[in-house]
Structure formats: structure tokens, C-alpha cells
Amino acid sequence: MSINNVADTGLPTHALPKLNPEQQLVAEYYQHQALLCQWFATLLAAELNETTLQAYMKGDAAPLLDGLASIDELSESVTAVQNAINGLSALAQPRLELAADFASLFLSDARHSPAPYASLYLDDGRFNGPSFQRMQARLTAAGYGVDADFQEPADHVAIMLDYLAESYRRLALDPTPEAEANLALFVKEELASWLPELASRAQKIETASAFYPTLLTLIAAYFYS
Template sequence: MSDTISQNRAQIYWWLSSLVAKELNDNQLQALFSPEVSGFIESLSLEQGLEASSKKLSNAINQLRLRNDCKLELAADYASLFLGAGRSSVQPYASFYLSEEGLLMQQPHHDMIKRLQSYGLAQSEAFNEPADHLAIILDFMGNLAVKDVAVKEQLDCLEQCLLNWLPRWSEDIARHDSFGFYQAVSQLILAFTQADKAFISN
């Protein structure tokens, strides 16, 4: 796989990771509204399998511009979806979806720690979350891509750490995200991981 392709894949994974890691800060919001990100999302929409989800995210960003205090309102959306414990919350952890009891810190968490350690990686101390948080797994996939790790190992991570629970997670987001930004983000994450699996499989 060429260095350019590997770098591009990594950048997409890292960008998607940043969108779900925590509430977006001022710099991230400004970047989200920039012509560069607009062009980036438009380029994604030209890729097979990403057309609908990319356009949905672009529309959601345009709607976000119209909100009175978009930073605070988006932070409230994030907190309601990912930080709460009520019926409107959607846990961004593999353990929640892959353990029979829907508990956190289960086998997927321990498996991700082993994967990180096997490549000499560690999550940032500033990001104090279980290792199977979606943002950490996406960031890890970016590292596998940029390190040009064997396709078999990248496919294994996609299948065992993401694609076995992302469809249900995205469905839950769609049910609970009344505004739609994170719904669009979740659908792009799912579409990209599915498209990436198809790409590296071939």
C-alpha cells in the first residue's frame, strides 16, 4: 500500500476519532466550519460507500452554523449522548455492546490494552477513558494504517474491535440524537470503517 494512501487513511481515522473523543473546543469548531474541512468532506463524498453519510455530515455542519450558541448546544448534545446514564445516552464503548450484561471494562477493554501494548502504544494520560472507547480504537486504526501494518492485522482489528458493534451503536445514536450532528458523525464512522474493510480486503 502506498505511503500516500496509508497517510490518507490514517488522517481520516484520526479526524473521526477527534469528533467523538470529547466535546468540540473552539479550535475544532472553527476548523469544522472552514473551507478546508468542507472540501475534505466533499472529497470523502466522492468515495464509494461514503456518498450519503458525507453529505449528511455536511448538511449537519451547515445546520450547526445556525444554532444560537453552537458550542454550548453541541456540548450539551455530546454530554446527553455519551456522558449520561439515562435512556437517551449511548455508550461509546465496545464492552457495552459486546458483553452479555452490557457492562463497561469487560474483555474488549482488556483486548485493546493488549493491542496497544503490542505496538508500543499507550493512550494519552489526558484521555482518562477505558481502552475500548470508540475514539481510542479509531486512533489505533489510524496508527495501524500509518505504520503500514499487515492487512490481516488491520482487518482483524476492524472486525473484532469495531464492525461487530458499530452498526448497533450508530442505530442507537440515530434514535437519541434529536439534532443530528452526532448521528451524521456516527453514520460516517460506520460507512468509512465498512468501506475501509472492503478497500484493504481487495
């Protein structure tokens, strides 16, 4: 995870309280949203290690992708990601080549790569601008801080997705209308508003595998579905 708890939130950390059937459905929905956002965050926070890569190549990502494919608007994007995963076995050194793709896309100079920071897209290319400040304020208000090992600003896409995952987990426990509205506004204005451009820029970078460009296209489409 790219964020961690830095304060006692007062929320329970174990099983959900006893719920009626309708409440259970709502809780399960938000838990599933949290799972997907956490997965996306993990994929964009760091390059895949050998264990995870081999697991994906053996089909371990299929359950999550199959679930996304059931959404009509996402089926094409899901197929592209699955095809990219299937094509990894054709690479001479899949992990190293994917790591190089990750660096080219996310770690290079922003003038030559689709840097994964909200400020670049929402603040006229100004890093650590208002978008960063708003995200930092959200993390502080929620009792989170950026993990010391993840040396990135608060408006990095992985941090924003991690925050979203944690927020969905909180909604699973206490789905108040105000919290739901606030999170929906965050998704619409702070995340979904720039992900398509990030995905579009990624398509223009030459990579050994289509994995990351197709993944970004899927993530962008997911928040518009």
C-alpha cells in the first residue's frame, strides 16, 4: 500500500457488524469497489515482482478481469489487457521488460512520459499545485499519510486509488449519504477527470508490452462506466 494509517480513526478493523440483507448488499458492493481500486493502485505503485508476474501469466488475474468484462462498456478494454497478459510469455525477459516499460511510463521526465500526477493534468502542468494540496488535505483529514517507502507526492495516481480503496472500505462500514456524495465528487472531479488523458499519453509511448497502456485505458474506462 502507498498510504498507511497515521491516526486512530475509531473505525472497526475486523468483521462487519450484523447487517440486514439490503445493508449487506451495499457493504459487499463497496468492499468489491475497494478490492478493485486497491488492485489498480498496487499495479501502478511499482513494477511487478517475479512472483506476481508469474501468477498473472498463469491466469490469477482472470477473476478480477472477468468481473470487469461483465460491464459492457469495459469488455473491449478488458480483452486488451488480457491479450497483453497472454503476450507476456513471448517476451525474452518479461519481468525486466515490464520494469523498463514501467520506468518509461511512470518514472521518466514528465516532458517525455505520461507522468502519473493529477497536478500535471489539472493544474496546467504545475506539480505540487492545488490538486496536490487538496489530496494532501484529504489524506490528513482521513488520518492517512504517504508510506515512507513510497517516495511520491500525494497526487500520484496510486496514492489516489489507495485512498479511494480505503474510503470504500469505510463506506462498507458506514455508508452515509454525505460520505457517498463526497466520494462520488472526488472520483468525478479529482480522478476520472484526468485519467483518460493519462491513458492517451501512455498509448503514444513505445513499450515492449501493451500491458501498462491497456491497463491505464481500462482504469480510465472503469471510472466512466
